[in-house]
Amino acid sequence: MDELFRSYIPNSSPLHRLDPRTKLVSLMVISILVLQAFTFTGLGLFAAFFVLLAYLSGVGTGAFLRSIRPMLMFFAFIFLMHLFLTEGEPIFRIGLVHPTFEGLVLGTVITTRFVLLILFASLLTATTRPSMITNGIERMLRHIPLNRIGLSSFDIATMMSLAIYFVPVLMDNAHQVRYAQISRGLDIRHNMFRGVSTTITPMIRGSLHTADDLATAMESRCYQGKYRTSLFELRMRTVDWCVLCGISCVVFLFSGYANY
Amino acid sequence: MIHINNLSYRYTGGTLALDSVNMSINKGEFVALIGKNGCGKTTLVRHLNALLIPTDGSVSVFGMDTKDTPKVWNIRQAVGMVFQNPQNQFVGTTLEEDVAFGPENLALPQNEIRKRVDMALREVGLLEYKTRAPKTLSGGQMQRAAIAGVLAMEPECIVFDEVTSMLDPESRKMILDTIRQLHHNGKTIIYVTQRIGEILPFAGRIISMDNGRIEFMGTPREYLASVKSHVPAITSLMRKLKAKGFDVRDDVFAVDDAFLEITKACMKGYEEERNTDNG
Numbered sequence A: 001m002d003e004l005f006r007s008y009i010p011n012s013s014p015l016h017r018l019d020p021r022t023k024l025v026s027l028m029v030i031s032i033l034v035l036q037a038f039t040f041t042g043l044g045l046f047a048a049f050f051v052l053l054a055y056l057s058g059v060g061t062g063a064f065l066r067s068i069r070p071m072l073m074f075f076a077f078i079f080l081m082h083l084f085l086t087e088g089e090p091i092f093r094i095g096l097v098h099p100t101f102e103g104l105v106l107g108t109v110i111t112t113r114f115v116l117l118i119l120f121a122s123l124l125t126a127t128t129r130p131s132m133i134t135n136g137i138e139r140m141l142r143h144i145p146l147n148r149i150g151l152s153s154f155d156i157a158t159m160m161s162l163a164i165y166f167v168p169v170l171m172d173n174a175h176q177v178r179y180a181q182i183s184r185g186l187d188i189r190h191n192m193f194r195g196v197s198t199t200i201t202p203m204i205r206g207s208l209h210t211a212d213d214l215a216t217a218m219e220s221r222c223y224q225g226k227y228r229t230s231l232f233e234l235r236m237r238t239v240d241w242c243v244l245c246g247i248s249c250v251v252f253l254f255s256g257y258a259n260y
Numbered sequence B: 001m002i003h004i005n006n007l008s009y010r011y012t013g014g015t016l017a018l019d020s021v022n023m024s025i026n027k028g029e030f031v032a033l034i035g036k037n038g039c040g041k042t043t044l045v046r047h048l049n050a051l052l053i054p055t056d057g058s059v060s061v062f063g064m065d066t067k068d069t070p071k072v073w074n075i076r077q078a079v080g081m082v083f084q085n086p087q088n089q090f091v092g093t094t095l096e097e098d099v100a101f102g103p104e105n106l107a108l109p110q111n112e113i114r115k116r117v118d119m120a121l122r123e124v125g126l127l128e129y130k131t132r133a134p135k136t137l138s139g140g141q142m143q144r145a146a147i148a149g150v151l152a153m154e155p156e157c158i159v160f161d162e163v164t165s166m167l168d169p170e171s172r173k174m175i176l177d178t179i180r181q182l183h184h185n186g187k188t189i190i191y192v193t194q195r196i197g198e199i200l201p202f203a204g205r206i207i208s209m210d211n212g213r214i215e216f217m218g219t220p221r222e223y224l225a226s227v228k229s230h231v232p233a234i235t236s237l238m239r240k241l242k243a244k245g246f247d248v249r250d251d252v253f254a255v256d257d258a259f260l261e262i263t264k265a266c267m268k269g270y271e272e273e274r275n276t277d278n279g
């Protein structure tokens, strides 16, 4: 979560200036379309679209590579799964193992889909500050009657921004507890799962303590989970409506082609 | 402006944390609340902005009773509170968002929030860090950010609950300077601490607690006198202090001179405490 949200790169490109709601809706639509693409032409089209947007955003290639890197294992796993487990014409055979040509194609298509998903998502996080993302989500959720389940859109937005900050804090705490125990003689060389329970207990206690402190601090700063304003108010401009119109047209076009 | 009347508080676990506390705090005062760990300081100050509601007795803030539920948000706006752990009171993804949290809850318009955030950050000297992520701030900077978060709500009174106990000596001094500046600008300050040395030179009034009760209330001078229990003549107090190893002249008889001597010695003690902490 931290990695995802730390990727914001300040700039004043047209993409940066779009309303976060426009970007969130567009991302959702594009993701659905990408997940249905299964020809190389279709995927190539989306890849070209990504390159165009990336160029417009003025965000360097490095940022996108960074967003891909933590997922490499996952991509490799997906690719190899399909390569070896798809039925079809074998490329070669060693014992029971036989990668197939069909697997090669399917693996490439599915892996490319995921890579594109991550790239489009990182385009959103690189051009939108975290608070704008949570803000945008809050404004979109405002129309859903969440109070039936005892929540408000404000609660959800606050929870998200707390998670962005606190997940890494809690991870740090876990490390500290671990080091404290190793420094007191916990031997993890032979069995790395040793002492997991003794790590978890103080960690949970620490987290509850943190949660309690946090709730008190929020209450004392008048947090009510009800209507609140924001340092960054959102405004849909003409260009936002144009983008949304464009996206609708694209959806309309693609819905005509079942195979792309 | 704050009146506490026969306040008692019992935690659900059964501990009687406060036992018939009476006190008043006037506008513009600098009060130091001291006492051993577990004597009820935190419990007492959490009544001042309705985080806790009295089991018995009453607390009134600007004429509003803390039991009066609809007034709670006005009370919390008027009495801000800064806590011990800087990390656990940070709620934004950047410094300015964190400071904006209070004004946002008050549902102020955007330009007013912006104005207050910048004002508060300038006051604690963190304006140029406003777009920084909390992870990149030191403990002392985060604690000053927490003060800014409270300032942005424009409270009359700010409670500091052992805010320096997790900081290094350098940050501690900076926080104390900030607090003195706030007092100078007219805020009422309630400063909770276990280190009497750090606050004695600044506080206008000392309130000392023991076991859920108020044990002493008076000026720092009176407090110093009371520590050496019932010494009648100032000279004999000074002699006793000197015998205890305080670096004071023992030929002083005027109260003001003695005060000066003791404050000097305290400052020195405080300085030494800082130095040993450094080492």
Ligand SMILES: Nc1ncnc2c1ncn2[C@@H]1O[C@H](COP(=O)(O)OP(=O)(O)O)[C@@H](O)[C@H]1O
Pocket (backbone or CB within 6 Å): B011, B012, B013, B014, B015, B016, B017, B035, B036, B037, B038, B039, B040, B041, B042, B043, B044
């Ligand atoms: N949440 C709680 N539940 C039960 N007992 C508590 C709680 N918080 C504090 N106490 C008890 O109340 C007493 C006063 O605590 P506290 O006000 O935190 O003291 P101080 O701030 O002076 O260290 C202590 O005996 C403590 O054990």
Ligand SMILES: [Mg+2]
Pocket (backbone or CB within 6 Å): B041, B042, B043, B161, B162
């Ligand atoms: Mg305390």
